Amino acid sequence: MTPAGADRGPVPPGGAVHADGADAAPAGTGAGIAGAGGTVVAGAPAGAATGAAVPRPARRPELVVLRMARPYLARLIGAGLLAAATELAGLALMATATWLLITAADLPPLPVLTVAIVSVRALAVGRGVLRYTERLASHDAVLRLLTDVRARVFGALAARRTPAPGSHSGDALSRLVSDVDAVQDLLIRVVVPAAAAACVAVLALAGTAVIAPAAGLPLAAGLLVAGLLLPVVAVALTRRTADRMAPLRGELAADAIDLTHGAADLAAFGATGDALTAAAARAGELARLERRLALTGWAVDGTGVLVSGLTSAAVLVTALRSGAGGAEVGVLAVGTLAAVEATLALVVAARQWAQLRGGLARVAELLSAPSLTDPPPPAGSTPEGTAGTGLELRDVVVRYRESDAPALDGIDLSIPPGARIALAGPSGAGKSTLLGVLTGTVVPESGEATLDGVPIAAYPERDLPRHVGGLLAEAHVFHASVRENLLLGRDATDPAEQAAAMRAADLLDWVEEQPDGWDTLVGEEGAKLSGGQRQRLALARALLAAPPHLLLDEPTEGLDPRAADRVLRQALDALPPRTAVLLVTHRLRGLAGFDEILVLDRGRVIQRGRHDDLIAQPGWYADTWLAQEAAERGYLAVSP
Numbered sequence: 001m002t003p004a005g006a007d008r009g010p011v012p013p014g015g016a017v018h019a020d021g022a023d024a025a026p027a028g029t030g031a032g033i034a035g036a037g038g039t040v041v042a043g044a045p046a047g048a049a050t051g052a053a054v055p056r057p058a059r060r061p062e063l064v065v066l067r068m069a070r071p072y073l074a075r076l077i078g079a080g081l082l083a084a085a086t087e088l089a090g091l092a093l094m095a096t097a098t099w100l101l102i103t104a105a106d107l108p109p110l111p112v113l114t115v116a117i118v119s120v121r122a123l124a125v126g127r128g129v130l131r132y133t134e135r136l137a138s139h140d141a142v143l144r145l146l147t148d149v150r151a152r153v154f155g156a157l158a159a160r161r162t163p164a165p166g167s168h169s170g171d172a173l174s175r176l177v178s179d180v181d182a183v184q185d186l187l188i189r190v191v192v193p194a195a196a197a198a199c200v201a202v203l204a205l206a207g208t209a210v211i212a213p214a215a216g217l218p219l220a221a222g223l224l225v226a227g228l229l230l231p232v233v234a235v236a237l238t239r240r241t242a243d244r245m246a247p248l249r250g251e252l253a254a255d256a257i258d259l260t261h262g263a264a265d266l267a268a269f270g271a272t273g274d275a276l277t278a279a280a281a282r283a284g285e286l287a288r289l290e291r292r293l294a295l296t297g298w299a300v301d302g303t304g305v306l307v308s309g310l311t312s313a314a315v316l317v318t319a320l321r322s323g324a325g326g327a328e329v330g331v332l333a334v335g336t337l338a339a340v341e342a343t344l345a346l347v348v349a350a351r352q353w354a355q356l357r358g359g360l361a362r363v364a365e366l367l368s369a370p371s372l373t374d375p376p377p378p379a380g381s382t383p384e385g386t387a388g389t390g391l392e393l394r395d396v397v398v399r400y401r402e403s404d405a406p407a408l409d410g411i412d413l414s415i416p417p418g419a420r421i422a423l424a425g426p427s428g429a430g431k432s433t434l435l436g437v438l439t440g441t442v443v444p445e446s447g448e449a450t451l452d453g454v455p456i457a458a459y460p461e462r463d464l465p466r467h468v469g470g471l472l473a474e475a476h477v478f479h480a481s482v483r484e485n486l487l488l489g490r491d492a493t494d495p496a497e498q499a500a501a502m503r504a505a506d507l508l509d510w511v512e513e514q515p516d517g518w519d520t521l522v523g524e525e526g527a528k529l530s531g532g533q534r535q536r537l538a539l540a541r542a543l544l545a546a547p548p549h550l551l552l553d554e555p556t557e558g559l560d561p562r563a564a565d566r567v568l569r570q571a572l573d574a575l576p577p578r579t580a581v582l583l584v585t586h587r588l589r590g591l592a593g594f595d596e597i598l599v600l601d602r603g604r605v606i607q608r609g610r611h612d613d614l615i616a617q618p619g620w621y622a623d624t625w626l627a628q629e630a631a632e633r634g635y636l637a638v639s640p
């Protein structure tokens, strides 16, 4: 069964496209999968189960990111001051050394000479020490901030039940790694150096105004060009190229994951060459953009050097004209070179900023979403409804695209507490879509979908999985222990409850035979388990989570007929009597005790009733029942 809305979601009433589908969250570790407050629904496709609203694009991504830096503001200001002190020490070193060179020949008084020599040494050593301390301070602050940002980004990615169209695990990985690095670069390469450069420019102007006021004008002009005009030009030249690079990096990361995880399938279908060519084309495009950026950078840097030389010459001429002494003129000329060079850091910062904007916007978008680590919504935020009336669908219509036929067309369904309802029907009939409507991941175009009398859409996304959830299509098994996988939907449980859920899923004997027992690691995506074991582990997880409305999507897929019958019976028997069950199944055995069976075809209910009535009337159900019985009788006759 396909996960509903795998690439694009249905069209909600306003015509806006609702993105939905399964987005693989980064493979969880034991710590990563538990979720917060047990709100993660058992068995849901990773990242598709629960969590925050779809993040809106942040208008000022830098501000969103910088707002997170508030706890580290003092450290960042300290780093900025140290960076400014480093630049000023460099400027003072150049000026003092120049003064020394020019005046030494005139034999100035020894104490003055000694002070100048000691200053040069102190500034030379001090500059290195200051730079080192600044790096320590800025990295300390930034690494602390990155820890917070990464945790928030991970939380937001894991919480997404409505990922952006086309996004997948490689993209998520890229967001978690390279986009978050953009936050580091924003502070270390943009904010701190830019603040230091602005500081140096102001102080250099003040110093020049004291030595030779007339020279202040050309210096101010040079500093404006270097610190304002060139950065603006640099951003204008790099912006478009840089904007294309962040998503391209995301696509490349996705390519890498597809090529490694999908290597066997690509090889089996002879598609490896094409996939490699497509990835190489993207890598080539990225390299071309990088080259273009480097070329632009080279041109802007060259212009900066030119501006620095011209400003220095203009200061020199103006100072000479205003009658300044030889040593002062020399100090001003060299000091100007140092000041403009320091200010040119703003050009580098602007270029960096232009390149970081894409990544920052993507991070800010996620940071703007409420995270899994946010405190649960206050009491009362869950809608109060008609307690205990259960799930209801009234005349529900779902359409994925306006031009498409409806995936669900006028569905009426009532699932009161304790009800046992089954959904059957051919492939593409709309079964997953219906589950998507009940879990709030698919928005109907019209009709009503309610839980206890309240529209499902009114439930906070974090809350809904506590009421409706279970084993959904393509349940993800995490690279963690059996116990951690089992407890995904619960904070902690009694070991007896865990054993009961595993027994119902026919997996208790297996886990007890393992040398590491409940701590057995199941491998990435449950690679160390068979397909049937993976499905049963996901089923046990759903049974343990036991939301009052349990959805079971093909819980016995991959099991032989005898095991399938046994596991389904055990699973249903293990549930509390008031738990309502909606079972999606291709296999019609075991449905005899169900209160109602709906047969869907092309989005419509074509048959509904109890098993005995449905097999007695002509139609899809009876035909399929007979065909399955004949096939299984044949299978059982030859199986040991």
Ligand SMILES: Nc1ncnc2c1ncn2[C@@H]1O[C@H](COP(=O)(O)OP(=O)(O)OP(=O)(O)O)[C@@H](O)[C@H]1O
Pocket: 001, 002, 003, 004, 005, 006, 007, 008, 009, 021, 400, 401, 407, 425, 426, 427, 428, 429, 430, 431, 432, 433, 434
């Ligand atoms: N994300 C989507 N975008 C566009 N169309 C979709 C999407 N998801 C499902 N559909 C379409 O909606 C219809 C119902 O699909 P759905 O996955 O609900 O069927 P299903 O009964 O669960 O099928 P199966 O048993 O094969 O999983 C199909 O025609 C399918 O192509």
